[in-house]
Amino acid sequence: MAEEKPRVGVFVCRCYPTIAAVVDTDALADFAADLPGVVHVETTDYACLDEGREQIQRAIGEHGLNRVVVAACSHRTHESLFQRLMRQAGLNPYLLEMANIREHCAWPHVNDPTGATRAAKELVRLAVGRARLAEPVHKQILEPVRRALVIGGGVSGMTAALNIADAGYDVTLVEREPGLGGNLQHVYYVAEGDNPQRLLRDLTNRVMGHRRIGVLTRSEVIAHEGHVGAFRSTIRTAPTPGPSPDFRGGEAVEVEHGVTIIATGGREWRGDVYLLGGDERVLTSLDLEEIITHRPEQIVGLKEVVFIQCVRRPGAVEYCSRICCTNTMKNAIRIKLLNPGCQVIVLYRDIITYGFRERFYTDARERGIIFVRYDEAHMPQVQVDSDGRLEVVAWEPSLRQEIVLHPDLLSLSMPLEPSPGTERLARILDVPLSSEGFFMEAHLKMRPMDMAREGIFLCGMAHYPRFIEECIASAQAAAGRALTILSQPRLYFGGSVSVVDQSKCVGCLTCVRVCPFGIPRIQYSDTGVGGINGAAYIDAAFCTGCGTCSAECPAKAIQLVAYRDEQIMGMPLGSWVTG
Template sequence: GSRDENRCKNSYCSSVCCMYAVKQAVMARDHSSNPLDCAIFYMDMRTQGKDFDRYYENARKNGVRFIRSRVHSVVPDTDGRGLKMRYVDENGRIEEEAFDMVVLSTGLEIDKDAAAMARTMGVELDRFNFTRTDSFNPVSTSRSGIYACGVFTGPKDIPQSVMEASAAASAATENLAGARNTRTKTITRPKERDVSGEKPRIGVFVCNCGTNIGGIVNVPAVAAYAGNLPGVVYVEENLFTCSQDTQDKMAEVIREQGLNRVVVAACTPKTHEPLFQETLINAGLNKYLVEMANIRNQDSWVHSNDPDAATEKAMDLVRMAVAKAFHSKPLFETQLPVTRSALVVGGGIAGMTAALSLAKQGYPVSLVEKEPILGGNGRLLYSTCLNEDMTIYVKTLIKEVEENRLITIHTDSRIQNVDGFVGNFRTTIATGDKTLDISHGVALIATGAKESRPDEYLYGRHASVMTHLELDAQFKNNPGIIEKADSIVFIQCVGSRDEAHPYCSRVCGTHSIRSAIDIKKINPDANVYILYRDIRTYGKKELLYREARELGIIFFRYTGDDKPEVIAGNGHVTVEFNDRILGKRLAVDADILCLASRIDAYDNNHLARAFKVACDADGWLLEAHQKLRPVDFATEGVFLCGMAHYPKPVDESIAQARAAASRALTTLARDTIDVGGVVSVINPDLCSGCMACIEVCPYGAISMDSETDTARVNDALCKGCGACAAACPSEAPVLMGFNNEQLYAQIRSAMAA
């Protein structure tokens, strides 16, 4: 249903299908009780997302077969019990295999009703009925004031859709900034019931989660079991406990039954605990009187082959949750004022876009850039994949940032130290010999990435060999060299997708094809060749790939263990490689050899330590959740965007920058923040001042009180991890909501099984 003009007229790539198929193959093998043969037939493996290549390689190493091919037909096998697939492999041979099941990776299309709605609203669509946008305004439609996000602008995965959703919200709120708080209403909450003197009355709500839990676990049996546990006075079984109807009913039951503790046996508290806490608030209970038993992630999903054991384990988990809830006590929070200004680290396209978005909504921004001038990698690019002029755009963006009275620019500056917490940060920056303290409520990190310098293919040893950005400089400053060239070769995946750097740099394939097309337009008679491992022109970028082939650009595939060789010549280089179709070794004399070199993360270790955020194994800044929180860090009040997160094209960097600004606004728009609740509290009578808790605290939330020589916790910084309670030999730290009484009750309950 995609990459196909003959059968469906969908010449674009649907972006998600490759990774979807790999994931399903892995899951099918995991869920099968017998060894399962899974084969994926593909043209190009497009696992260009963050950590996607790792997943692909792990799948291949663990037995999933990947067959580069073009499938001709799928027909019933002669025995009537299976399916027979006929295909052409990458060597041009016709092959045939039999399978019990064939799963089709069907393409994504826009619904006709959605397209009709867009036309009614006066929104311009492309020939595939996706919203027409440009690289510099990726969520803006042709009609002012109407914004689009997700697959409606083009095929994309969940992380990018979530980013675009926040970006669209940011774009909309820029227009509405003047009306902010003019129609604000205060939510009326029921008065919190004092349950301190009441005997525990526990209500247990057991969720089927559709078939996620109910398809494996005997939920009625678990509910019946829970009804006999100490303190339990009410039990209910739900199809989806997280649905709004069930939430409303739960609040009503709490009031009617006089419940003062609630146990929800469902999925992970990581995503759903805040929802149930809100329900308790609406029922007049302290929100910390809810306990969750994760009978999905920790049970039905991992014991799907043994329903009886899964049911027994669900009972154990519920029993433990009830035991802990029996000893739960209300916890309370305090409020702190918010400093309503932002710090943006990095003055490239992403950093400037984020700063401008915040400033347009009325919030002061300090923009810190380590270089003497703004612009980052954007100053080095020639054009976008849609052939939009990068030089003009970057100059316009810089001018707009420099002229905005709410943006204070600090160039040639670096972060020296960061203190504080969400809503109340204090950052010291160094500019030459001078230092400056900046107070801010949130921080956005957009420090970018860099093009690596290859150590192969004669780079640095022959004038004809250059990188992408160096070729872009030729386009901008010396187009004559391109006009005179007879032959130009591009080599993809230089220094990436190998054991040392097992990731895809995402932009390189599209960049090479865009450059190759530009070369052909400048010099139509030039011979242009692209040597690739997989062409990853995902989404509508696939149209560029088609255009390149129609212009006569020739593509040859190579493998990671059979790389091209480059031999120095007089004024040129000779590129030799094996062609799998012809079965011969070919040689091309190239006047220009462009290397699609790996994109590297900067050394962000100092910055990561300062802001108490994490980097992954490849050096990229690590988001809180790849799908649900793609621009948040685990550290509250700190956000990320641009290529510091992972390599991405200009439109995606801009969308992510707007998304980060949108997420930052959720803090900046508030007068106060709530702190406390599940935090550690130090008993000064037990504290010996050994500082073991300070050494293990990953958030820097504990310090020594100089007057008492005992440790104390900053509630705003504490995230309730409990490391201090585990490390202290005196048991001075107590993690509220997880005190010894509660944990010992859980342990005794677990051992009772």
């Protein structure tokens, strides 16, 4: 196909009234017929419908076309459709070019049909020029390993593992701690009234009893290599049991898997602030929840309880932990239920009870819980007075004066931070972290469960602080994304990726430095220009096809397939643009 003389067919979609009401499609077809290499031109009412696709496929066979240009709408929405048509017609899908005459011509120039038609002619001319230079591209084929690795055994990790296992695929679940459950082990009730401990028992029993799930507790991932569909991870297990596993000298096993799901969760930060750790009357939200659940008699005798919201680690990046305010509402309401005469005061910067949880804030106010706002200039001060009482000094903005409180208990809403070892795991997996230290998704809107590295997904509080139901939903979403890979009979690699002509490579490391994904590397077993030892190598299975390395390479040793220099630079602009 590459040696054949290009025989280009151009198909202009009317898509009335979207295109044809603005662009003169007949004039566009006449213009395309006179372009070099074009042997056939047709207009079609709707190229994306069955009739339009059949018309194109029939013309390919009748006229011996080996290049196709479709002048219609965006390649982002319809290119895959026409590439399938190319395969059905026996042509390589990379011999297709699309000219977007809808978004780039008809829509922006709706009041200027002449200008829209002129712009459409230029787009078609450029597309024909690219098509004449196009070459077939062949992808590598791989059958994926039909196993998932889930890192983290909390509610998110267990949910993701169960969803994948229930779909018929094996799962290896890795958990650092001696038991499953993560933060759910320390949550005894939620604001909505559900029982999280029942959920924990149900998930744990289902995971431990599932024949397709292998659980490795007291274990951690120490190595991770390969690519989507063919990962290999090394997992080390602590040699001796204990609440804080010591992984030194532990047994290591290798696991092959097709996808990886990160569900490492987060934890409540415990720092030396407001006498925490130095006075037993100062607690975190989780500590208070445990007392309310297991020692409610301590609550009955209290006269005053103070909550301080938005406690920060000094000098750390500030972010909202999302669940703290709702947790304060549920604990404060529980205290009022157990001890209606207790005075409860909440010192806050801003109350954020997301969505329908606003009703818990309203309920708290109706029960007589007092809310006092503070700002950065008037942070609460906590000390022990001369009588041994806790003393909280806060600025009351309505009274414009300080108030002094003497609570029997002080509850601190501590920030949620990434789990220990998150940075190390990110380096092992070669994935990025956000400014807050959590794992960062590939795209917040388009790929919220995907990492930048193909085949790795994330869910739960490994991504950001979340409520239990949000963790479950994100785990189900991540499992669904993983199943789109595991269920494929085969995976295809390559296509529009960067390739290195090692005979031109000077080993300057430019590609290694500029690649945002860290894909290029110098392979010293290869030979570069002039016989030097070492030349750049780009694995097609990892390359995302962004083209940064090909644009930056000073030796022009790297080309982006289907976007080679001659395809991009060899097409001069029309005279109407250049003047």
